[in-house]
Structure formats: C-alpha cells, structure tokens
Amino acid sequence: xxxxxxxxxxxxxxxxxxxxxxxxxxxxxxxxxxxxxxxxxxxxxxxxxxxxxxxxxxxxxxxxxxxxxxxxxxxxxxxxxxxxxxxxxxxxxxxxxxxxxxxxxxxxxxxxxxxxxxxxxxxxxxxxxxxxxxxxxxxxxxxxxxxxxxxxxxxxxxxxxxxxxxxxxxxxxxxxxxxxxxxxxxxxxxxxxx
Amino acid sequence: xxxxxxxxxxxxxxxxxxxxxxxxxxxxxxxxxxxxxxxxxxxxxxxxxxxxxxxxxxxxxxxxxxxxxxxxxxxxxxxxxxxxxxxxxxxxxxxxxxxxxxxxxxxxxxxxxxxxxxxxxxxxxxxxxxxxxxxxxxxxxxxxxxxxxxxxxxxxxxxxxxxxxxxxxxxxxxxxxxxxxxxxxxxxxxxxxxxxxxxxxxxxxxxxxxxxxxxxxxxxxxxxxxxxxxxxxxxxxxxxxxxxxxxxxxxxxxxxxxxxxxxxxxxxxxxxxxxxxxxxxxxxxxxxxxxxxxxxxxxxxxxxxxxxxxxxxxxxxxxxxxxxxxxxxxxxxxxxxxxxxxxxxxxxxxxxxxxxxxxxxxxxxxxxxxxxxxxxxxxxxxxxxxxxxxxxxxxx
Numbered sequence: 300x301x302x303x304x305x306x307x308x309x310x311x312x313x314x315x316x317x318x319x320x321x322x323x324x325x326x327x328x329x330x331x332x333x334x335x336x337x338x339x340x341x342x343x344x345x346x347x348x349x350x351x352x353x354x355x356x357x358x359x360x361x362x363x364x365x366x367x368x369x370x371x372x373x374x375x376x377x378x379x380x381x382x383x384x385x386x387x388x389x390x391x392x393x394x395x396x397x398x399x400x401x402x403x404x405x406x407x408x409x410x411x412x413x414x415x416x417x418x419x420x421x422x423x424x425x426x427x428x429x430x431x432x433x434x435x436x437x438x439x440x441x442x443x444x445x446x447x448x449x450x451x452x453x454x455x456x457x458x459x460x461x462x463x464x465x466x467x468x469x470x471x472x473x474x475x476x477x478x479x480x481x482x483x484x485x486x487x488x489x490x491x492x493x
Numbered sequence: 494x495x496x497x498x499x500x501x502x503x504x505x506x507x508x509x510x511x512x513x514x515x516x517x518x519x520x521x522x523x524x525x526x527x528x529x530x531x532x533x534x535x536x537x538x539x540x541x542x543x544x545x546x547x548x549x550x551x552x553x554x555x556x557x558x559x560x561x562x563x564x565x566x567x568x569x570x571x572x573x574x575x576x577x578x579x580x581x582x583x584x585x586x587x588x589x590x591x592x593x594x595x596x597x598x599x600x601x602x603x604x605x606x607x608x609x610x611x612x613x614x615x616x617x618x619x620x621x622x623x624x625x626x627x628x629x630x631x632x633x634x635x636x637x638x639x640x641x642x643x644x645x646x647x648x649x650x651x652x653x654x655x656x657x658x659x660x661x662x663x664x665x666x667x668x669x670x671x672x673x674x675x676x677x678x679x680x681x682x683x684x685x686x687x688x689x690x691x692x693x694x695x696x697x698x699x700x701x702x703x704x705x706x707x708x709x710x711x712x713x714x715x716x717x718x719x720x721x722x723x724x725x726x727x728x729x730x731x732x733x734x735x736x737x738x739x740x741x742x743x744x745x746x747x748x749x750x751x752x753x754x755x756x757x758x759x760x761x762x763x764x765x766x767x768x769x770x771x772x773x774x775x776x777x778x779x780x781x782x783x784x785x786x787x788x789x790x791x792x793x794x795x796x797x798x799x800x801x802x803x804x805x806x807x808x809x810x811x812x813x814x815x816x817x818x819x820x821x822x823x824x825x826x827x828x829x830x831x832x833x834x835x836x837x838x839x840x841x842x843x844x845x846x847x848x849x850x851x852x853x854x855x856x857x858x859x860x861x862x863x864x865x866x867x868x869x870x871x872x873x874x875x876x877x878x879x880x881x882x883x884x885x886x887x888x889x
Binding site for chain 2: 339341371387389465466469471
C-alpha cells in the first residue's frame with residue numbers, strides 16, 4: 300500500500316514539474332567528521348573529510364512560496380584519519396538524491412530542512428546491487444539560503460546521519476558535515492520569482 | 494554550466510574509492526614469512542599465453558616446488574597448469590589449477606596441512622590442487638572463502654568440502670601473488686577425500702546456465718535428473734545422502750550464498766553409494782539478500798535450477814521438513830556456527846597474511862591499500878554478525 304502511495308506521489312509531482320519548471324544548480328563545500336570510529340576492531344582517530352557537492356534540483360511541488368524540491372548531485376569526499384598509527388587518505392564519490400522543503404523567512408532569507416539519500420558503497424563495487432545490506436544511507440540536513448541578487452543564493456547547511464549503520468560505512472564519508480556554497484535558480488514562471 | 498556538467502561526469506567516471514597511502518613493495522627474499530612458498534618453473538611464453546587467453550583452456554607443463562618455514566619440502570614435481578574460474582579470470586592474478594603427474598603423497602602434510610580435517614576425509618593422496626585468487630573476493634578480503642570453509646570444518650557438519658591455506662606463489666623464482674592453496678572440489682578432489690580412485694566417482698556440476706555431467710556413470714545422473722523432473726521422491730530418497738543434503742543446505746543458507754544454488758553446486762557419488770553435495774567457492778556469501786529466510790535463499794527465482802527443485806520436492810514431505818528445521822535449530826542452539834567462531838577464524842587468517850597482503854597490494858593493487866583491506870574485512874564481519882541475528886530470528 301505504501302509503495303502505491305509513493306508511486307502516486309511521484310506521478311503527481313511529475314505533472315507538477317511540467318507546471319512548475321523551477322530549476323536550481325548548486326555547489327557546496329565544507330568539512331565532515333566522525334566521533335569514536337572503529338575499523339576492524341581498531342580505533343580510528345582524527346577521522347574527517349573535506350566535502351564537495353555539486354548538482355541540480357527541480358521544484359516538484361509548491362504551495363504559495365513554499366516548495367518541495369528533489370535533485371541529484373555528486374559528492375566527493377576527501378577523507379583522512381589515523382588507524383593503528385597509520386595515516387590514511389581516501390577519495391570517494393557518492394551519488395546523492397536530496398529532497399528538501401524550502402520556506403521563505405523574509406524576502407532574502409529561506410530555510411530548507413530535508414533529507415539526502417545516497418549510496419553507501421562504491422558505484423563500481425560488484426556488491427553495488429539492490430539487496431545489499433546498508434546500500435543506502437539517509438542523512439538529515441538543515442540549510443539556510445540568502446538571496447544575493449539575480450537568483451544567486453549563498454547557502455549554509457548542516458548534515459548528520461542518525462542511522463544505526465556500522466562504523467565501516469562512515470569511514471570514508473563521515474556522519475557530520477558543515478557546508479557552505481552557492482546556488483543559482485532558474486524560473487520560467489516569473490510570478491514565483493523572489 | 495557545461496564545464497560544471499563535464500566536471501560531474503568526469504567525477505562519476507572515477508567513482509571508486511581511491512586511497513593515496515603509499516606502501517613499499519617489500520623484497521620477497523627478505524620476508525620472514527610463515528606462509529608456505531610455492532615456486533613453479535614454467536616456459537614463460539607458454540605461461541603468458543595461458544594467462545592472457547583464459548577462454549582457450551590452455552594447459553602447460555611445469556615443475557612444482559614448495560617451501561615450508563624455509564625448508565624445501567617438495568622439489569620439482571611434474572605438474573600441468575591451467576587457468577581456472579569464471580568471472581575471476583578477469584583479475585590480474587588468475588586462479589591456477591595444478592595437476593600432479595602422479596598422485597602426490599601428502600601423508601606427511603607437506604603439500605597441504607590444514608588445522609583440522611573432518612573424520613570422514615582423507616588428505617593422504619592428492620592428484621590436483623588449486624591456487625585460488627579467492628574468486629570475486631580477490632579485490633576485497635582474500636580470505637572469505639577460506640574462512641567460511643574453515644567455519645564449516647570446525648562445526649564438524651556432515652559435509653564434503655575443500656581444505657586450504659594461504660600461500661605465496663612464485664613463477665620462475667619471481668613473486669607472482671598471494672593465493673589460497675586449496676584441494677579440488679571436482680572428481681579428483683572427491684576421490685582423494687574418500688581415498689578412492691577417480692574412476693569410482695560420478696560427478697555433475699550445476700552452473701548458471703547448465704548442468705554438466707563431468708565424470709562417471711552418466712546414465713545414473715540422467716536417471717537422477719529425471720526423478721527430479723517427475724518428482725519421484727521415493728527414488729530420490731534412495732539416491733541422496735539426506736543428512737549431508739540437509740547440512741549442506743543449512744550452511745549455504747546460513748551464510749546467504751547468493752552465487753548458489755544456481756551455480757557453484759556439485760553432487761557426486763562413490764560407486765553405487767548415495768549422492769552427496771560438495772561445499773566450495775563461498776566468496777558469493779555475505780553480500781546480498783542477508784535479510785532473507787533460508788527458504789528464500791534456496792528458492793532463487795533468478796535462475797531455475799535442479800537443486801532448488803530437489804529441495805522443494807523433499808520439503809513438501811512433513812518428515813523432511815521437520816528434520817530440516819530440527820537440524821537447523823540444533824545447529825543454532827549449539828552455536829557451532831556463530832559470529833564469535835567466525836571472527837576467531839578470520840582473525841587468525843588476518844594474522845597469517847597481514848604482512849604478505851602488502852606484496853599483493855604492491856603487485857596487483859588488490860585490494861588497493863591496507864586500509865581498503867581492513868574496510869572489506871570489517872564489512873565481511875559486520876555482515877556475518879547481521880546475518881547471524883537474522884537467521885536466529887527467522888529460524889526460531
């Protein structure tokens with residue numbers, strides 16, 4: 300039954316896309332980190348990462364000036380840490396599907412709580428198949444947007460993961476992240492312009 | 494905008510994790526290894542042709558020598574080599590089948606020396622071995638198949654399986670790779686385990702696309718397949734070692750081997766004795782469908798196969814059903830297959846190869862780094878722990 304509702308939701312939102320073709324592209328960067336991480340029974344210290352996310356989103360549903368958007372993004376994480384006195388560096392790519400609600404606070408400030416679905420293992424890993432335990436993870440995010448001018452926004456975001464996922468899956472993509480970035484919106488229907 | 498898209502596409506193309514820690518390639522002559530070392534003398538051109546044209550099934554001749562603790566225990570035994578395996582032949586380090594010209598006398602355990610041998614098995618005469626790259630686990634832990642098989646051995650289930658240990662392999666005195674020396678799961682292997690000649694073995698293998706009659710009495714195999722086809726339970730009961738069949742199904746479903754039962758399955762008989770199933774190539778376990786029930790694992794709707802059919806013919810009968818679940822429960826209650834037992838085996842195997850895996854990384858970049866190896870080991874253990882919880886909840 301839930302699957303059917305989910306399907307109806309996406310059909311509905313697909314029609315909304317035609318009616319509301321608002322698009323956004325964005326670029327964020329920032330830092331992420333873990334606490335108390337263990338890998339194969341050894342403690343990992345100083346587990347952190349530099350994060351770069353880049354992608355776009357579509358407005359799929361809007362009521363007055365509030366709207367829901369879904370998107371797709373690449374996320375590159377340059378993670379590092381120390382395990383058994385060995386320093387490591389690792390670069391990882393994740394595919395992210397952000398889903399967020401955007402609420403205007405003032406003419407220039409907006410707040411955007413949401414979720415990020417993303418893969419938990421490498422895309423080229425033979426185990427990257429539906430049915431793999433811990434294939435996906437769901438991060439919570441809260442962001443603020445500030446309109447600079449001409450649909451250019453400055454953004455800040457906080458992301459965290461509260462799932463009970465084994466440490467090994469946070470090793471190269473830490474669970475807490477702080478990001479800043481820029482965003483460009485495109486409107487076909489000018490009446491919705493901020 | 495176009496540049497941004499190009500950047501995204503470029504990054505997606507390089508979607509794997511990359512580790513930039515540099516580990517030096519240790520000089521093999523300076524390693525104080527506790528692993529056995531095998532050196533195979535071959536004609537270089539023939540060897541290169543064999544390993545580069547894996548679909549041609551080329552066999553070449555060689556001279557097999559082996560060292561244990563620095564002592565030469567096997568010297569220049571004549572062997573035939575052949576690349577073995579399916580998907581895993583794509584890796585830079587191939588699995589090699591090694592067939593001795595004469596059966597090797599392993600009564601002193603010089604060739605293969607496992608910690609434990611099941612009471613009904615014999616490793617005194619070895620016709621052939623396999624130097625295995627751990628199959629699909631090659632770029633991951635290198636020890637999944639080995640460790641899961643050791644778990645089955647330690648559990649003393651009614652199984653026929655392979656025996657193995659990690660070894661360093663040289664070709665013409667040059668380091669070739671870290672491989673797992675393993676007894677064979679074919680007719681030679683089963684003949685050896687049972688202490689009989691290969692002629693006495695009837696064996697068939699189930700692969701993804703077909704059933705292959707390999708050796709022995711093909712009429713008997715045909716009759717067996719026909720009995721499955723017409724669901725002749727009475728005939729099948731007379732033809733199958735039920736206790737072995739139950740233990741075999743339990744172990745494969747416990748570890749959620751999803752490269753099975755449509756593949757990596759073999760059954761064999763010695764003379765007119767009953768058919769038994771062979772446990773081997775477990776690197777497809779602990780990956781997918783870990784939340785599924787044992788029956789879901791056997792069902793395997795992707796690829797119709799005779800093993801699934803066979804099981805459900807038996808399972809329709811109440812006596813078999815009770816025997817199956819009673820055995821499953823008794824194994825779970827005994828905790829002979831458990832995370833703790835598996836972890837202790839894995840830890841021992843890690844300790845055995847943690848120095849030598851650096852050579853593998855240096856030569857084959859598989860896994861890429863020590864950290865990546867540890868990630869894969871951690872995942873394997875984590876998934877075993879999860880599967881254990883699932884099986885206990887589902888079965889009880």
